[in-house]
Amino acid sequence: MSRVPSLAILGRPNVGKSTLFNRLAGKQLAIVDDRPGVTRDRKEARGTIGDLTFRLIDTAGYEDEKHGIEARMRAQTEAALAEADFIIFLIDGREGVTALDERFAAIVRKAGKPVILAVNKCEGRRGEEGVAEAWSLGLGEPIPVSAAHGEGISDLYTRLAELCEPEIDVAVDPDAEDGDRDDETAPLRIAVVGRPNVGKSTLVNALIGQDRLITGPEAGLTRDAIAVEWEWEGRQVRLHDTAGLRKRGKVDDRLEKMSNADSIRAIDFAEVVLLLVDAERPFEKQDLIIADRVANEGRGLVVLISKWDLVQDKQAKLAELREEFERLLPQVKGAPLVPVSGLTERGLDRIMPAVAALHANWSANVKTRDLNDWLAEMIQRHPPPAVDGRRVKPRYIAQTKARPPTFVMMTSRAAQLPESYKRYLVNGLREAFDLPGVPIRLIVKGQKNPYAKS
Numbered sequence: 378m379s380r381v382p383s384l385a386i387l388g389r390p391n392v393g394k395s396t397l398f399n400r401l402a403g404k405q406l407a408i409v410d411d412r413p414g415v416t417r418d419r420k421e422a423r424g425t426i427g428d429l430t431f432r433l434i435d436t437a438g439y440e441d442e443k444h445g446i447e448a449r450m451r452a453q454t455e456a457a458l459a460e461a462d463f464i465i466f467l468i469d470g471r472e473g474v475t476a477l478d479e480r481f482a483a484i485v486r487k488a489g490k491p492v493i494l495a496v497n498k499c500e501g502r503r504g505e506e507g508v509a510e511a512w513s514l515g516l517g518e519p520i521p522v523s524a525a526h527g528e529g530i531s532d533l534y535t536r537l538a539e540l541c542e543p544e545i546d547v548a549v550d551p552d553a554e555d556g557d558r559d560d561e562t563a564p565l566r567i568a569v570v571g572r573p574n575v576g577k578s579t580l581v582n583a584l585i586g587q588d589r590l591i592t593g594p595e596a597g598l599t600r601d602a603i604a605v606e607w608e609w610e611g612r613q614v615r616l617h618d619t620a621g622l623r624k625r626g627k628v629d630d631r632l633e634k635m636s637n638a639d640s641i642r643a644i645d646f647a648e649v650v651l652l653l654v655d656a657e658r659p660f661e662k663q664d665l666i667i668a669d670r671v672a673n674e675g676r677g678l679v680v681l682i683s684k685w686d687l688v689q690d691k692q693a694k695l696a697e698l699r700e701e702f703e704r705l706l707p708q709v710k711g712a713p714l715v716p717v718s719g720l721t722e723r724g725l726d727r728i729m730p731a732v733a734a735l736h737a738n739w740s741a742n743v744k745t746r747d748l749n750d751w752l753a754e755m756i757q758r759h760p761p762p763a764v765d766g767r768r769v770k771p772r773y774i775a776q777t778k779a780r781p782p783t784f785v786m787m788t789s790r791a792a793q794l795p796e797s798y799k800r801y802l803v804n805g806l807r808e809a810f811d812l813p814g815v816p817i818r819l820i821v822k823g824q825k826n827p828y829a830k831s
Contacts (some may be wrong), residue, residue, distance in 0.1 A: 381423070381430055381431065381432050382431055382432070382462040382463060382541060383431065383432040383433075383434055383460060383461045383462050383463070384401075384424070384431040384432070384433055384434065384461065384462070384463045384464070384465065384537075385434040385436060385457045385458060385460075385461035385463075385464050385465070386398055386433070386434065386435055386436060386464075386465045386467060387436055387439065387454065387457070387458060387464055387465070387466050387467065387481070387485065388439065388466060388467035388468060388478075388481070389439050389468075389475065389477045389478055389481060390437075390439075391469070392467045392468055392469040392497055393467060393469070393497040393498060393524045393525070394435055394436060394467055395435055396497075396524040396525055397465070397467060397495075397497065397522070397524035398420070398422070398424075398433055398435035399524075400524050400527060400530065401424035401425070401426060401431075401433055401530075402422040402423070402424045402433055403424065403425070404422070419434055419435065419436050419437070419453050419454070419456065419457045419603075420434070420435040420603055420604075421433065421434050421435075421604060421606075422435075422604075426530065426533060426534045426537060427534045427538070429534065429537055429538060429541070431463070434457045434460075434461060436453065436454045436457045437450035437451070437453055437454050439451060439454050439477070439481045439484075458484070458485065458488055458490070459488070461490060462490070462491075462541075463490065463491050463492075463493070463537065463540060463541065464485060464488075464490050464491065464492045464493070465492075465493050465495050465533070466481075466482065466485055466492050466493070466494050466495065466514075466516055467495050467496075467497050468494075468495075468496055468497065468507065468511060468514075469496075469497055469498055469507065470496040470497060470498050470499040470504025470505075470506075470507030470508060470511075470521065471498050471504055471507060472507065473506060473507045473510045474507070474510040474511060474513060474514060478514065479513075479514065482514040482515065482516055485516070486515060486516065491540045492516050492517070493517075493520065493533065493536050493537065493540075494511055494514060494516040494517055494518070494519045494520065495519070495520050495521075495522050495529070495533065496508045496511050496519045496520065496521050496522065497522055497523065497524055498523060498524075498525075499521035499522060499523055499528070499529065500523035500525070500526050500528055504521060505521075508521050520532045520533060520536060563613075564606070564613040564614055564615040565612060565613070565614045565615070565648060565649070565732070565736060566615050566617070566646065566647045566648045566649075567614060567615070567616050567617065567647060567648070567649050567650070567651060567732060568617040568619060568640075568643040568644050568647035568649075568650045568651070568676075569581055569616060569617065569618050569619060569650075569651045569653065570619050570622065570640060570643070570644060570650055570651070570652055570653070570667055570671075571622070571652055571653035571654060571664070571667065572622065572654075572655075572661070572663050572664065572667075573620075573622075575653045575654065575655050575683055576653060576683050576684075576719045577618055577619065577653055578618050579719045580651075580653060580681070580683075580717070580719060580725075581605060581616050581618045583719060583722055583725055584607070584616065584725060584728065584729075585605060585607045585616070589605050603617065603618045604616070604617050605617075605618065609729050610729075614729075617643040617647065619640035619643050619644075620640050622640055622641075622663065622666075622667055641670070644667075644670060644671055644674060644676065645674055647676055648676065648677060648736060648739065648780070649676065649677040649678075649679060649732050649735055649736055649739070650671045650676050650677065650678050650679070651679050651681055651728070651732070652664065652667060652668055652671065652678060652679070652680050652681065653681045653683050654680060654681070654682060654683065655683055655684060656682045656683060656684045656685055656687060656688050656694070656716070657684060657687065659682065659698055659701070660698075660701055660702060660705060665705055665706065668680070668706050668709065669706065669708075671709075671816075672706065672708045672709050672816045673816075675780075675781040675816045675818065676739075676781075676816070677732075677735040677736060677738070677739040677781075677814065677815060677816075678709050678712045678735075678814060678816075679712065679713045679715060679728070679731050679732055679735060679814075680702065680712055680713065680714045680715070681715050681716075681717050681724075681728065682695075682698060682714060682715070682716045682717065683717055683718070683719065684718065684719075684720075685716035685717055685718045685723060685724060686718040686720055686721050686723065688716075691716065695714065695716060698714060699714055702714060707800075708816060709814055709815070709816060710804070710807060710813065710814070711807065711812075711813025711814045712735075712813070712814030713731040713734075713735060713813075713814055715727050715728055715731055735814055735815065738782075738811070738812045738813065738814065738815045739779070739780055739781055739782070739815050740779050740780050741779060741782055741810070741812060741815075742776060742779050742782075743776050743782070743810050745774075745775045745776070747810075748774045748775060748776065748784070749773060749774060751805070751806075751809050751810075752771060752773075752774045752786070752802075755801070755802060755805050756771060759801060761788075761794060761795075761798050762795060762798070764790065764793040764795075765793075767790065769788055769789060769790045769791075769793055769794050769798075770788060770789045770790075771786055771787070771788040772787045772788055772789070773786070773787045774786040774787070777820075781815055781816045781817065781818060782806075782812060782815060782817050782818070783817075783818040783820065784806065784817070784818065784819050784820065785820045785821075785822060786802070786819060786820070786821050786822070787822055787823075788821060788822070788823065789823065790823065791821045791822055791823035792823065794821055799819055799821065802819060803817050803819050806819070
């Protein structure tokens with residue numbers, strides 16, 4: 378398999394980098410808004426232009442600030458510049474060349490990388506003056522484009538084709554949405570979720586051992602769900618850092634709504650979700666809403682208790698949290714609770730073993746014979762209650778799929794089987810076949826009476 382070259386899209390804030398990133402990726406992956414500074418961390422995806430395949434890198438707008446969040450965003454952009462094989466330097470054709478464009482262009486020239494100068498927002502005759510001004514940047518012939526309308530992409534292809542040979546790539550699409558793929562070579566997809574400012578980005582940085590994501594005391598630093606490629610004990614892992622999820626009623630900003638939607642999408646297409654909760658305020662309503670969403674989507678759940686270094690009686694506290702969690706969320710009974718501390722890095726080595734064990738349970742398959750032996754025993758121990766003087770009679774059970782384990786039970790009078798008895802069977806499945814912490818789906822179907830009049 379040939380190496381896929383990386384293509385970074387650089388430029389000052391609000392010139393349309395994320396719009397062009399989405400256009401080349403063929404999906405709405407990066408959040409786009411009219412306000413400057415929406416993109417903060419660098420975001421990656423696979424993109425194609427004609428027969429050329431690239432690892433696309435979307436970056437934060439380059440600014441001259443030396444302190445604060447802008448300085449941290451600038452460091453992320455400089456990292457993208459350093460690792461890119463090719464660069465698209467984007468300016469706004471309507472505004473023309475600015476002083477910040479000139480300073481950033483000088484930095485890009487010094488990097489010595491192949492650069493394509495693109496002038497965005499040139500739909501129709503708009504931006505002609507900006508294209509003329511762009512020659513002054515010394516980055517070669519400018520290409521007028523409209524990322525929003527798809528204009529000028531063929532010219533980008535022509536220029537890129539001159540810079541590199543077309544490469545045939547057979548790698549798995551890093552943003553594929555086939556949530557139930559069974560390919561053992563595919564990366565293990567993990568989403569890190571929680572309320573704002575609980576330390577999700579800090580946790581991801583600590584796990585991978587580098588400052589890949591912007592962190593700081595400010596709440597709401599992360600906006601896009603950022604995928605980070607990693608390898609753990611020889612296995613490929615894709616960690617998705619997400620924006621903090623607040624209560625829906627408190628979210629009235631359009632940008633935050635888009636961030637929330639991106640975070641929920643990361644949950645929907647993850648295999649295992651790491652829910653980070655604060656040890657000082659554990660299992661608040663929003664934590665439970667997030668955990669319930671994870672369970673309803675059928676994803677594996679690992680709960681990380683952060684700020685564990687501040688807890689005094691750790692053993693008693695953990696037992697208390699375990700009891701509270703299983704009382705509040707019985708549908709994921711037995712989910713791993715892992716105490717961690719970003720400050721001392723305590724407990725980080727226990728996260729991935731817990732994820733691997735949970736993922737194995739999530740992918741488990743149970744033999745039909747064993748299931749029906751178990752069902753007979755469960756019925757003998759506790760028969761279904763009679764309804765209107767007639768007993769519900771379960772006949773047969775089989776597993777129809779894994780990820781999460783899904784079972785179908787055939788029974789007479791299926792509609793009359795009480796929910797309490799279904800919970801009894803689900804808890805029995807979890808205990809008998811050692812499936813702690815995994816959402817279990819039990820579908821009850823009725824059997825048609827062959828003697829009934831049609």
